[in-house]
Amino acid sequence: MKSLVAIAANFHYTGTVPNFVMNPISDEDRADFAIYSPDTPETLDRIHEYFHKMWKSEPDIPLSEIEKIQCPVLVMAGDDDVIQHEHTLELFRTLPLGQLAIIPGASHILPMEKPGLVNLLITEFLEDLSYPITKMPIRRKNPGTN
Secondary structure, three states: OOOEEEEOOOOEHHHEOOOOOOOOOOHHHHHHHHHHOOOOHHHHHHHHHHHHHHOOOOOEOOHHHHOOOOOOEEEEEEOOOOEOHHHHHHHHHHOOOEEEEEEOOOOOOHHHHOHHHHHHHHHHHHHOOOOOOOOOOOOOOOOOOO
């Protein structure tokens, strides 16, 4: 793998905000599904039900596995994301070649809410996968290490 972009990602099911409850499927989501999916409308209900169950027990990826990822990773989240910021930061800090972007004015569906900003950041990240050199390094004192 050359690079990875993780959007609103969690590595453990406890990474969501406390007492998280999935919203019901909106009319807009149903309309989009009807346009873009070849599946029947009932499929969206089954997907929603599956995600609702899955979020209570998945994922469960040990940090020891995440720290083995040796390609550049852009970790993105909304400033109003269902994934706790502390969890997002832990993911970012565990990745040896991680970069972090918190998108203002966005929730868990940040690509839909801020498509221009999200696309700009992803494009810039993918166009230059070299290790970032910053003017005031704190985390990146030695290229390629934490």
